[in-house]
Amino acid sequence: MNDKAMETLWVDRFPGLSRLEPRTKQLLVQRSSIITMPTASVIFGPGKSPENMLFLLEGTVRVQQVSETGHEIVLYRINAGESCVLTTACLLAYDDYSAEGVAESEVQAAAVPRIVFDDLVAQSPSFRNFVFAAFSKRITDLFLVIDEVAFQRMDVRLAHKLIELSGSDDTIATTHQKLSVELGTAREVISRQLQEFQRRGWIEQSRGAVRIVERSKLENLADRD
Amino acid sequence: MNDKAMETLWVDRFPGLSRLEPRTKQLLVQRSSIITMPTASVIFGPGKSPENMLFLLEGTVRVQQVSETGHEIVLYRINAGESCVLTTACLLAYDDYSAEGVAESEVQAAAVPRIVFDDLVAQSPSFRNFVFAAFSKRITDLFLVIDEVAFQRMDVRLAHKLIELSGSDDTIATTHQKLSVELGTAREVISRQLQEFQRRGWIEQSRGAVRIVERSKLENLADRD
DNA sequence: GTCCATTGTGTGACTTTGTCACTGTGTGCC
DNA sequence: GGCACACAGTGACAAAGTCACACAATGGAC
Numbered sequence: 481m482n483d484k485a486m487e488t489l490w491v492d493r494f495p496g497l498s499r500l501e502p503r504t505k506q507l508l509v510q511r512s513s514i515i516t517m518p519t520a521s522v523i524f525g526p527g528k529s530p531e532n533m534l535f536l537l538e539g540t541v542r543v544q545q546v547s548e549t550g551h552e553i554v555l556y557r558i559n560a561g562e563s564c565v566l567t568t569a570c571l572l573a574y575d576d577y578s579a580e581g582v583a584e585s586e587v588q589a590a591a592v593p594r595i596v597f598d599d600l601v602a603q604s605p606s607f608r609n610f611v612f613a614a615f616s617k618r619i620t621d622l623f624l625v626i627d628e629v630a631f632q633r634m635d636v637r638l639a640h641k642l643i644e645l646s647g648s649d650d651t652i653a654t655t656h657q658k659l660s661v662e663l664g665t666a667r668e669v670i671s672r673q674l675q676e677f678q679r680r681g682w683i684e685q686s687r688g689a690v691r692i693v694e695r696s697k698l699e700n701l702a703d704r705d
Numbered sequence: 706m707n708d709k710a711m712e713t714l715w716v717d718r719f720p721g722l723s724r725l726e727p728r729t730k731q732l733l734v735q736r737s738s739i740i741t742m743p744t745a746s747v748i749f750g751p752g753k754s755p756e757n758m759l760f761l762l763e764g765t766v767r768v769q770q771v772s773e774t775g776h777e778i779v780l781y782r783i784n785a786g787e788s789c790v791l792t793t794a795c796l797l798a799y800d801d802y803s804a805e806g807v808a809e810s811e812v813q814a815a816a817v818p819r820i821v822f823d824d825l826v827a828q829s830p831s832f833r834n835f836v837f838a839a840f841s842k843r844i845t846d847l848f849l850v851i852d853e854v855a856f857q858r859m860d861v862r863l864a865h866k867l868i869e870l871s872g873s874d875d876t877i878a879t880t881h882q883k884l885s886v887e888l889g890t891a892r893e894v895i896s897r898q899l900q901e902f903q904r905r906g907w908i909e910q911s912r913g914a915v916r917i918v919e920r921s922k923l924e925n926l927a928d929r930d
Numbered sequence: 931g932t933c934c935a936t937t938g939t940g941t942g943a944c945t946t947t948g949t950c951a952c953t954g955t956g957t958g959c960c
Numbered sequence: 961g962g963c964a965c966a967c968a969g970t971g972a973c974a975a976a977g978t979c980a981c982a983c984a985a986t987g988g989a990c
């Protein structure tokens with residue numbers, strides 16, 4: 481079957497899953513379903529637990545925290561080839577937490593029911609490895625976020641974020657507001673910092689966009705401890 | 706045997722483990738060893754991965770992050786009756802992270818080798834439950850820390866911490882320096898905030914100690930979002 | 931006891947960051 | 961054109977972090 485062949489492929493797109501036992505792969509593929517979600521849809525959030533564990537095939541999911549004070553901050557992203565173990569596990573026990581996952585683009589994912597997930601953890605040593613490695617990655621990321629929020633200067637953090645968001649391109653399509661959520665700060669702070677960067681000739685600004693002019697200068701600032 | 710009886714007991718001290726299958730309990734008890742560590746000993750840290758997974762029987766472990774900038778912040782505590790799954794899992798994959806665990810008192814713990822841990826996860830559904838619940842708790846705690854560091858005012862956070870550290874007693878044996886590490890801020894900031902609390906008659910200060918005079922006022926401030 | 935190092939705390943000047951209350955200014959829609 | 965609406969700029973001020981100190985309490989060493 482063609483469908484079958486297509487489905488088998490998704491497991492191999494995951495670096496951590498490609499080395500699973502054939503039997504485990506088969507189980508994953510057979511008992512999962514491919515789903516698609518439009519841009520900006522809320523994958524999970526307060527009062528909206530995901531029934532399944534997701535393996536992202538295409539697109540990215542932004543996980544952010546909405547504080548009681550009304551402030552927001554981006555915690556991490558789930559990219560294609562990654563899974564949302566952390567979120568799943570969290571929701572198993574505590575659903576009163578305030579993080580939410582939003583699709584940043586159209587998202588394609590393999591949905592694995594909890595029971596299957598549990599089965600896999602029990603059966604497959606390499607799946608256990610995958611799960612715990614994914615946990616580790618997320619948690620060390622969270623440690624990093626705490627460190628940055630608590631101790632890093634805004635200019636350093638903003639430079640870092642601009643580099644991160646730019647990728648290979650030099651123009652970033654974003655607003656000051658969105659950048660402020662990325663860093664958990666106020667819009668005005670971003671506006672001022674970007675102005676300073678612009679004054680130094682490192683960037684150029686236009687409505688809804690930032691263009692990096694002197695990438696090396698930004699990288700230099702971002703690399704400061 | 707008396708030893709046997711003693712050992713069997715420790716599993717039942719864990720709310721999450723007491724409902725394990727008898728067979729699983731037995732495995733846990735048989736394949737673990739009770740260890741003791743003195744106050745202020747570093748249980749794990751950069752370049753010092755724990756070989757075993759620990760179940761705390763007595764005492765508390767403080768997990769804190771040491772930033773490249775030299776700053777420190779307390780991330781969470783592991784109390785008697787809790788395990789350090791998170792830390793263990795982290796260290797499985799990434800050992801270049803900067804968190805460390807320090808015994809805050811003499812610590813007694815049951816050490817479970819990794820292989821046994823893996824076995825248990827495979828064999829026992831209720832042990833899996835326990836592990837993922839422990840993960841959830843830690844991670845939601847970390848989300849809370851991020852929220853506080855990013856968005857809460859210092860006075861609110863300090864009031865909260867004073868209440869937390871005081872327990873049932875009214876006198877807290879700590880220094881401004883230690884409090885600043887708790888909240889990931891500077892010693893001077895703590896000194897000034899405590900002075901303000903003292904000026905309002907909410908606390909009294911002496912060298913190495915803070916005495917709560919008007920607990921309700923502190924609680925009131927701490928409960929503010 | 932005195933001397934002395936260590937640790938804990940107080941303080942002022944200054945910078946950075948966050949908050950508040952605004953004013954403009956593009957953009958698309960009716 | 962008029963009108964929302966999202967986006968960006970600004971000044972005044974408050975809160976928090978940084979730096980460079982001074983000074984006090986404590987606990988040995990002698």
